[in-house]
Amino acid sequence: MAGRLLIEDKEVVIPGQELAEGMDYLPGGNIIREGEKLISVKLGLVNVSNRLLKVIPLVGGYSPKKGDMVIGRISSISSMGWRVNFGWAYDAGLSVRDCFDRFIEKDEDLTKYYNYGDYIITxxxxxxxxxxxxxSMKGTGLRKLGPGRILKICPAKVPRVIGKQGSMIQMIKEYTNCRLLVGQNGFIWLSGNNIEDELLAIKVIKKIEDESHISGLTDRIKEYLEGEVGIKNGL
Incomplete structure (x- = not known):
């Protein structure tokens, strides 16, 4: 059977919906193959990339995966390392050996590195x-986060906040003058030059989360940011 696409890119689909026919298309995340049909198993937004189809869920909590970069909070400390809450049912373990290449004395005060309540990207x-x-804290960009605000969004909406090749998050940074880090667990750290900039960044991120299923999101967000910045500057 010749391949036939039954949906459009960024279309909202429901569980059990047939997305494509034939063997020309490949199932990605949240899609199964039944014979020559590709079927969605989640309520979400379809992403079509050449022959690969995947569904980005519109709802749902975070499920940890190896290789995920996440933002978490130090919840407890022992002589061996730290426990970190990152929005999962159980805290993650961060050992001393996964933080430093140098030797750490057994009785050394670990709070001088990461203290209770500190946020880290790991x-x-x-x-x-x-x-x-x-x-682990060994890797590019992994560190303790400085003063700022922590925002929590639905983890399924993280790809929409980041955008293709980081386009959406870059646009937010440019218009709000805020520094932003997005964890795949839905935790976002942001820090701006003033409260007004930070509140604008929060408003636009929540807008993306609420409207992520509607087409034309990037243009809508750009127009919104231009309007908000214009009001702020008295234009």
Whole structure:
């Protein structure tokens, strides 16, 4: 059977909906193949990339995956390392050896590196079942986060906030003059020059989260930001 696409890119689909026929198209995330049909298993937004189809869920919590970069909060400290809450049922473990290449004395005060309540951006390196999750601070960009605001969005909406090749997040940075980091767990750290800039960044991120399923999102967000910045500047 010749391949036939039954939906359009960025179309909202429901569980059980047939997306394509034939063997020309390949199933990605949240899509299964039944014979020569590709079927969605989630309510979400279809992404069509050449022959590969995937569905980005519109709802749902975060499920940790090895290789995810996440933002978390130090919840407890022991002589061996730290526990980090990152929005999962169980805290992740951050050992001293996954933070430093140098030797750390056994009785050294670990709070001078990461203290209770500190936020970090970190990498999931190992998952054993649901309860044992290891993270690391060894890698580019992994660090303790400075003063700023923490925002929580639905993890399924993270790709829309980031945009294709980071286009959406870059636009938010340019218009709001805020520094932004987005974790794949839906935690966002932002820091601006003033409260007004930070509040604008928060408003636009929430707008993206609420309207992520509507087509023309990028143009709509750009128009919104231009209007808000114009009002701020008295234009």
């Amino acid at each position: 990498l999931i390196t190992n998952i054993m079942g649901n309860k044992i999750i290891d993270i």
